[in-house]
Amino acid sequence: MSLREAAGFAVAYSSVWKDGRFAGDAYVVTPEQVSKTPESGEYVEKGGFVIRGDRTYFRDVSASVAVGIQCEPETRVIGGPPAAIEPRAATSIRLEPGKFAQNDAAKRCYRQFRERFADQSFVRKVASPDRIQEFLPPGKSSIVDG
Numbered sequence: 001m002s003l004r005e006a007a008g009f010a011v012a013y014s015s016v017w018k019d020g021r022f023a024g025d026a027y028v029v030t031p032e033q034v035s036k037t038p039e040s041g042e043y044v045e046k047g048g049f050v051i052r053g054d055r056t057y058f059r060d061v062s063a064s065v066a067v068g069i070q071c072e073p074e075t076r077v078i079g080g081p082p083a084a085i086e087p088r089a090a091t092s093i094r095l096e097p098g099k100f101a102q103n104d105a106a107k108r109c110y111r112q113f114r115e116r117f118a119d120q121s122f123v124r125k126v127a128s129p130d131r132i133q134e135f136l137p138p139g140k141s142s143i144v145d146g
Contacts, residue, residue: 008064012065013137017137017141018137020140022064023062025059026061027056028055028056029055036049037050064096065080066080066081067085067092069091091116094143095143095144096141097141099142102138103129105133105143106132106133
């Protein structure tokens, strides 16, 4: 996975999606730059981290994900940034922030997958709505293509 794909993953599965925004910013730091210990005079809320030093920013990263069915080397549902998923999937569906609750979006994807395979029992076993939903970001989604 490239840093750009990782930034896409971070944006899509963050509050950006839940807020219904179509893009957001992400940055990369090294592990040595992350600390839970504040400097003298600093305050870090419970669960927070301090980032020190330079950051590599990825600005205006698109909030989109793809969910697909991978057939090789094993048959399973996969999901994440479209650039990482689409080449590995036998078929995929791209989503963006939208109007359907997570479970409704998963059911819509499931119906599209069933239309794409002659063996619908195969789709039911491999790509149930529950399995698809595991890969959808929190918040509402719409299918972009399909």
